[in-house]
Amino acid sequence: MPAAVRGAGARLSRLGATLPFLAPAQLLVLTVIVLPALHIIWLSLSTSTFGKAPVFVGLANYIHVFGDTYFWRALANTIIIVLVVVHVELLLGLGMALLFASGLPARRLLLAAVLAPYAVSEVSAAVIWRFLFDPDAGPVTMALHALGLPGFEWSVDPAHGLAIVALLSIWLHLPFTFLIIYAARLAVPEELYEAARIDGASKLQSFRRVTLPLLMPAILLAALFRYIFVFRLFSEVWLMTQGGPARSTDVVAVYLYLEAFRFNAFGTAAATGWIMVMISMILGAGYLWGLRREMRAHAA
Amino acid sequence: MPPRNPAVVAGKAIAVGVILLWSLFPIGFMLMSSLKPGQEIFAVPPRLVFEPTLQHYGALWEKWAVFFRGLGNSFIVTLGATLLTVIASTMAGFVYSRERGRALEASALFLIVVRLLPPIVLTLPLFTIANMLAINDTHLVLILLYATFFVSLGTLLMRTFIDYIPRELDEAAMVDGASRLTILWRVIRPLSKQGMLALAVFVIVYAWNEFLFAFVFTSTRAKTAPLVISEMLGSFDGVDWGVLFAASSVQLLPILIFVIFMQKHLVAGLTGGAIKG
Incomplete structure (x- = not known):
């Protein structure tokens, strides 16, 4: 169907034209927040100190944090x-x-x-x-x-x-x-x-x-x-x-x-970090849900 | 109008008095103490009338050159972070205001979701990465961090402000053959100055005062003023309160005057223009 193809083509060229405008903001967020956040998952599953190669230890860091009375106090x-x-x-x-x-x-x-x-x-x-x-x-x-x-x-x-x-x-x-x-x-x-x-x-x-x-x-x-x-x-x-x-x-x-x-x-710190992220996400879920609805309304 | 009840008026006056005391006493106390001679800082009860002196400021100038270098670093970092945030947010906000689509909506939501990550969590991998790239303890690392942590809010804010600019203006320019970049520069930029100013106020206050990232990522060359003050506070051979109050006052005054001066924009940015500050 040529019309649909033309539609998709127009959408694609439109994306190409708008991408450079989004790039600075999205690249900052991607390199400074998203990729490091993924790196933390790997860190949290390994033992590592500054300057040493990490070794995979599974969930040991999480178990350590959850067994630490200082963590519960905090x-x-x-x-x-x-x-x-x-x-x-x-x-x-x-x-x-x-x-x-x-x-x-x-x-x-x-x-x-x-x-x-x-x-x-x-x-x-x-x-x-x-x-x-x-x-x-x-x-x-x-x-x-x-x-x-x-x-x-x-x-x-x-x-x-x-x-x-x-x-x-x-x-x-x-x-x-x-x-x-x-x-x-x-x-x-x-x-x-x-x-x-x-x-x-x-x-x-x-x-x-x-x-x-x-x-x-x-x-x-x-x-x-x-x-x-x-x-x-x-x-x-x-x-x-x-x-x-x-x-x-x-x-x-x-x-x-x-x-x-x-x-x-770094391993237990990273595990603590992911625990913090999870709790933040739960706290933020309500906010995001409301925001999404608002964006739908904005898009409509 | 209901008749003015003296009890209500008195109650309001007391409430206003308490609010003023709460908001201004700590700031006023600091500014005043920085001007008190020698041991008068510790006088009980604190004296309201005293002979002001600049001796603590003199001592700060002589003994803490590092503080003034810190102010310079704060200035550079604040300027860089503000420029980067305003430019990146205006560009993205422009697209989110004018274009529609599921992918765009998802990418806008993505900008917000990532903001749920606590900054302290990201210090772990970023510290290692910054070390590898040899940008630890530079202005650049703080500029990038501050801009990143404000670009999500900035983009939303700019989208809201750009939404108020009639689309017909873009369309007229487009008919004349203007590219998106030209429209952004010629049409949107002049008309969204309010939004950019509001955003700039937020970033300037944040970058000038920020502690956590400066604490983790700078040590000597790019150390900002708040970090130097925190070191003065933690000094082992006893805290010199007069000098410390002088340093805090020097760090606070420019930004306080700025905030009071820009109150209108700050309030407009926080409330989407609902209050005329």
Whole structure:
């Protein structure tokens, strides 16, 4: 059928014409992410240290990681931090979005102030935190003592260590979470609130029946984003506690780093890496599913 | 309008005060401490009134030349990563906005899926590969890494912005015999400046502040400013807080001013234009 052949030919030439435009982005991703990721599968199935030829060992690295209490500790810490950080961020972000939407003077200036932590590097933030919360002389510790409260003993108590890391992470990333929810709140048409008011709905009712359902997609999106990104948390922990004392505040990314670059165990590090990838994929599956639907809609 | 309830107004004022304190206190504390003379940094309670001095900045300049080299490295890496990301994302975003097809849809999804791989996982093989290619501890390795980790989001962002440019403009140019490259340069580029700026802001903030890749892939020649600060923080012979606050302030101020200045673009990029920042 000549028409079909012509169609296929046109499609092919079109592909040829568009390929050079896609090449830079796709080549970067292919060489820096995809091929190395495949290489990790091979690494995870072999023993290897830096500079030595790898030897195939099957699933031994995975068995080693799953039998390592440090790994389970790191995974438990990561899950705790993810749950605390993401949910506190969502609550605070939602509260701030509602506050901003209720009408504030000098809104632009306030927005600039709220966004400021976005510009701060993890390193500078850790510098400030380490000083403010210093267990002996930090101003925040002193203020807490002055109020008769206990300070954060984060250099000796793992629970306090995790709390300080979570606080730092929330401070750095709240602007992002807030903005996503705030944008969704501004997209809610004012008429809906008018209508709710005319129907005699109370403030609480209009929040539960109008605001919350309409904000849900944005909240879920922010939640997924943050689940995925907090799960790979490294810098905040490394800069605050280095996983100490005695590896009690390790998170999975720190565990991986120590295996690879301190103990030179590339095999177990790679296995840990693939375990991280799998968990990320599971976390991301919901996001991707939604994105695919959106792309279908876009393509239609 | 409902009548203004004083209790509600007071509640809002308190909430705004708490939010401002939360967001600005740590930054203000750092900037102020960097200007405090000698031991006054440790005064309890912290003093708000003091005679500002640049002594810590002087000490930073004298003792930590490596920090200023780090700033130079950060600048080069940020510039390179931003250019590469914006160019690659605009080119790909252009195609994804204008063309349809199952293969294209799959390749766009692929760009996003790979972003689920945690960067720390990739440091393992990349470290070995970069060593083999002898590009460890160079600006190039950081530029490539930063661009790669932003090109997925960048492509999506540019596609969204280019979607707003009427197709009729491309078609008119095509009728005049313009190639795709000409259309991208003459039609799309001038009209998608907003998107490029928004994307550039994201990449600049990310590349200027990034820690993990700089930590793993650079050691002496291409060491960036955040990495130098982290080394000052971990120094064995006691942390010199005054100098450390000065270094953190020097690293923060340019990017903070930039973010405040570019707030509009940052907000537009994050929210698809829903909020006018």
